[in-house]
Amino acid sequence: MNAVPESEAPTGSLSDQELAGLDGWWRAANYLSVGQIYLMGNPLLHEPLRPEHVKPRLLGHWGTTPGLNFIYAHLNRAITARDLNMMYVMGPGHGGPGPVAAAWLEGTYSEVYPDITQDEDGMKRLFTQFSFPGGIPSHVAPETPGSIHEGGELGYSLSHAYGAAFDNPDLIVAAVVGDGEAETGPLAASWHSTKFVDPRRDGAVLPILHLNGYKIANPTVLDRIDREELDELLRGFGHTPILVEGTEPEYMHQAFAAALDRSLDEIAEIQRRARRDGHTERPRWPMIVLRSPKGWTGPKEVDGLEVEGSWRAHQVPFTNARDDGHRKILEQWLRSYRPEELFDTSGAPAAHIRDLHPLGTRRMSANPHANGGPLIRDLTMPDFRNYAVPVEVPGTGNVESTRILGTFLRDVMRENMSTFRMFAPDETNSNRLGAVLEVTDRTWNARTQPDDDHLAPDGRVMEILSEHTCQGWLEGYLLTGRHGVFSCYEAFIHIVDSMFNQHTKWLRTTNGIVWRRPIPSLNYLLTSHVWRQDHNGFSHQDPGFIDHVVNKKADVIRVYLPPDANTLLSVADHCLRSRQYVNVIVAGKQPQLQYLDMAAAITHCTKGIGIWDWASTDSGVEPDVVLGCAGDVPTMETLAAVQILLEWFPDLRIRVVNVVDLMRLQDHREHPHGLMEADFDALFTVDRPVIFAYHGYPWLIHRLTYRRTNHHNFHVRGYKEEGTTTTPFDMCVLNQIDRFDLAMDVIDRVPRLHRISAHPREHLKNKLIEHRQYIRTHGEDMPEITHWQWAPAAPPAGGGPGPVSTAEQ
Numbered sequence: 001m002n003a004v005p006e007s008e009a010p011t012g013s014l015s016d017q018e019l020a021g022l023d024g025w026w027r028a029a030n031y032l033s034v035g036q037i038y039l040m041g042n043p044l045l046h047e048p049l050r051p052e053h054v055k056p057r058l059l060g061h062w063g064t065t066p067g068l069n070f071i072y073a074h075l076n077r078a079i080t081a082r083d084l085n086m087m088y089v090m091g092p093g094h095g096g097p098g099p100v101a102a103a104w105l106e107g108t109y110s111e112v113y114p115d116i117t118q119d120e121d122g123m124k125r126l127f128t129q130f131s132f133p134g135g136i137p138s139h140v141a142p143e144t145p146g147s148i149h150e151g152g153e154l155g156y157s158l159s160h161a162y163g164a165a166f167d168n169p170d171l172i173v174a175a176v177v178g179d180g181e182a183e184t185g186p187l188a189a190s191w192h193s194t195k196f197v198d199p200r201r202d203g204a205v206l207p208i209l210h211l212n213g214y215k216i217a218n219p220t221v222l223d224r225i226d227r228e229e230l231d232e233l234l235r236g237f238g239h240t241p242i243l244v245e246g247t248e249p250e251y252m253h254q255a256f257a258a259a260l261d262r263s264l265d266e267i268a269e270i271q272r273r274a275r276r277d278g279h280t281e282r283p284r285w286p287m288i289v290l291r292s293p294k295g296w297t298g299p300k301e302v303d304g305l306e307v308e309g310s311w312r313a314h315q316v317p318f319t320n321a322r323d324d325g326h327r328k329i330l331e332q333w334l335r336s337y338r339p340e341e342l343f344d345t346s347g348a349p350a351a352h353i354r355d356l357h358p359l360g361t362r363r364m365s366a367n368p369h370a371n372g373g374p375l376i377r378d379l380t381m382p383d384f385r386n387y388a389v390p391v392e393v394p395g396t397g398n399v400e401s402t403r404i405l406g407t408f409l410r411d412v413m414r415e416n417m418s419t420f421r422m423f424a425p426d427e428t429n430s431n432r433l434g435a436v437l438e439v440t441d442r443t444w445n446a447r448t449q450p451d452d453d454h455l456a457p458d459g460r461v462m463e464i465l466s467e468h469t470c471q472g473w474l475e476g477y478l479l480t481g482r483h484g485v486f487s488c489y490e491a492f493i494h495i496v497d498s499m500f501n502q503h504t505k506w507l508r509t510t511n512g513i514v515w516r517r518p519i520p521s522l523n524y525l526l527t528s529h530v531w532r533q534d535h536n537g538f539s540h541q542d543p544g545f546i547d548h549v550v551n552k553k554a555d556v557i558r559v560y561l562p563p564d565a566n567t568l569l570s571v572a573d574h575c576l577r578s579r580q581y582v583n584v585i586v587a588g589k590q591p592q593l594q595y596l597d598m599a600a601a602i603t604h605c606t607k608g609i610g611i612w613d614w615a616s617t618d619s620g621v622e623p624d625v626v627l628g629c630a631g632d633v634p635t636m637e638t639l640a641a642v643q644i645l646l647e648w649f650p651d652l653r654i655r656v657v658n659v660v661d662l663m664r665l666q667d668h669r670e671h672p673h674g675l676m677e678a679d680f681d682a683l684f685t686v687d688r689p690v691i692f693a694y695h696g697y698p699w700l701i702h703r704l705t706y707r708r709t710n711h712h713n714f715h716v717r718g719y720k721e722e723g724t725t726t727t728p729f730d731m732c733v734l735n736q737i738d739r740f741d742l743a744m745d746v747i748d749r750v751p752r753l754h755r756i757s758a759h760p761r762e763h764l765k766n767k768l769i770e771h772r773q774y775i776r777t778h779g780e781d782m783p784e785i786t787h788w789q790w791a792p793a794a795p796p797a798g799g800g801p802g803p804v805s806t807a808e809q
Helices: 016-038 065-082 097-106 108-112 120-129 157-165 185-195 227-236 249-275 324-335 401-415 434-438 467-479 490-511 545-550 565-577 598-607 632-648 677-684 699-705 728-734 739-749 751-756 758-778
Strands: 085-090 171-178 204-211 239-245 285-291 396-400 420-424 461-463 483-489 522-527 557-560 582-586 591-594 609-611 625-630 654-659 690-694 714-717
Touching: 016 065, 016 097, 016 120, 016 249, 016 324, 065 085, 065 097, 065 171, 065 204, 065 249, 065 285, 085 097, 085 157, 097 108, 097 120, 157 171, 157 185, 157 204, 157 467, 185 467, 204 249, 227 239, 227 285, 239 249, 249 285, 396 401, 401 420, 401 434, 401 522, 401 565, 420 467, 461 467, 467 483, 467 490, 467 522, 483 490, 490 522, 490 545, 490 582, 522 565, 545 557, 545 582, 545 699, 557 565, 565 582, 565 598, 591 632, 598 609, 609 677, 625 632, 625 677, 625 739, 632 654, 632 690, 632 728, 632 739, 632 758, 654 677, 690 699, 690 739, 699 714, 714 739, 728 739, 728 758, 739 751, 739 758
Parallel strands: 085 171, 171 204, 204 285, 239 285, 420 461, 420 483, 483 522, 522 582, 557 582, 625 654, 625 690, 690 714
Antiparallel strands: 396 591, 609 654
16 A cells, blocks of 8 residues: 655646646635634625624534545546446544535535525525534534434444445445544444445445544544554455545645546446456455545644644634634635635636536435435335234243244345345344345355355345444445344343434434435344343343433334234334334243234234233222233233232232333323323223333333322332343342242232231242242252243142132221
8 A cells, every 4th residue: 555655646637627626626615614613704705804703602623624525526526427326424424514515515405405595695604504503513414415424423434334335236335434433443343344245236335544643632543553554454354445645735636536546447347247247256345545634724833833734623723713813814724715716706606616516416415325215115015914823822832932023024035135134243043033044145245164054245134243333234224215123132232322322313303304304214123131141141131222212202212022922023014114213122032922812912012002801800890909011021920920819819800911112101292102191090090009020120110100190109120130140030030020029019019918918928938939949959940930821820839728818808
């Protein structure tokens, strides 16, 4: 990766006219970028700058912006010359002034925001709104035309770019990777995406590593390592890097144009060999390394301190711009771009600037893939009812629910082989979804061995042991209008907490942007969950992602806890058809009881919450107690507790309420799925004790129900951070969500049981001791636990005294 010395600048790449045009467009974008950071008046400098022309609070990032503008200008030249379908993903997202300036120069900004016109008044509004109350953020954001990438957090540019390129064979995604961003874990893993792209059916990603040397105050690692070491690193990731390095604009334009042309030629040749000649060997994809000064073209120094090429250029190079001395520097800086050559007397881009960008949807700021909603093709969905598990008696059977879901997803995949993918960190088989491999393979373009399992370049199951990369790929795929599912072990989905945050913020913001169309929902399937991670132990036991999810605004998040296979099928069908949400489905993969036939499951999931009459004994009368449950294991333990209670107290009036849609518990004023007060009171009463067995941390149920009339009578049991390597039932016992503790809680909460509960309570305590002794002797749960199924009440096990009348004494 040897750079050509500036004294030996490439010749012939650009004509004098092309060079002048590129440099003029770059100067115009830089002028508009500086104006956004600093100005709120006098946008064309028709008069000397006065203090009131400068914003009182200066916010934004200048350092990376001129590099982003430089790259944008050159990509536009290539798009026009080659008629390319190209997107621009900006990893250094805090360079927000750049893509905003580009969209304004291309006319797209005025098309989507008609009040930001291409004239002096529009330029003034463009400047004033930037990082200003009621305006737009300082980074690349949903408000920025052409963006699919929120720039508030670093690390996701490459994975988003590859997600956009999958199944888009004519698309080239130029992904600018900042050298600060390159230090993040998510970005480091996403270089391996080269092993998952298929040049026959996918588009291409052209990474452009932008080395400008500094973060906020520190140097960047990749800028400070030897050139040979950087070259070896990038080649090791599967790229052929081309270095463009320098400071002098004429040389840099020629060198970068030559590098870009070479890269695009190599991409075209890779795709030609794959598509025409059937070449299947993994190619070495080109990439560009651009080393340019931080804050390029800005002030060389301010107050005797170096700015251009130093960390001081990272954000706002000087902040006292209303003061006479700094205001003079600002005016000189702005005039150095020669705005009188770039804009006509009305303030519109001059003709020679206006003609330098592509037309229509070839503009990167107007590329349809950057606004994926209009491109969506609805999934062709098989009828989920055809995959139903027969349920003749509720609470019986022994079915792996996610394995049933896998057969449904297999046929979703079969019917949508260019618009649907599955993503998982090496867990598709583990999570019992392996049926999809009957119709496709795992995507893999690296070396294979004879005993490998379902690996092929054209596979559609995306597996890499990086939750960040899976999430980034899926986000890029969804944002460009396609569909997918991310399955993951529940405990480790926390790894993408921050990525989830950013995506929900994107969805919330785009809900208020008219020209942004809804995109397919991000669907998480969390299995291998807390209650059946007994074999892996404490490290794998954490249901807290749900708590993180419900912190977000109600208009974008949904949480589902289907208790069996038929409810899981119904929920999955609904989520795959939905738009503009993050759907979290938590479902176990181990063999479990089945409760509802398909007709009942559809009714139950449609309501999201309901009384299970077949498990309740309060028909026509007021209940003594309500037993609520949400989640597959809590549901089973609740039903087992009901059976124990009815063995001892046959006339106890119990109501069982099962929750599939967790947000039904919240007040309807807080979440659109929330129950009206009267409906909630009808289910849970206004004064009776409610014992609620919940899949996750108990306090979440209290958070969701705190406004309810009967909240003070809610007693929630769930995971309380007690875990180890043990048996499945012992996990429940450790957290006191087991059937014996639930039954004792009911006895203690129902007043008329107090005087007649001594023997039942003693029996239940003995069962807990018996359980502990049994598992430590045999290493497995007692047979009465492992073989339990729902059945009519019978005399209590263990020689108890038999039923006790609860009639009033």
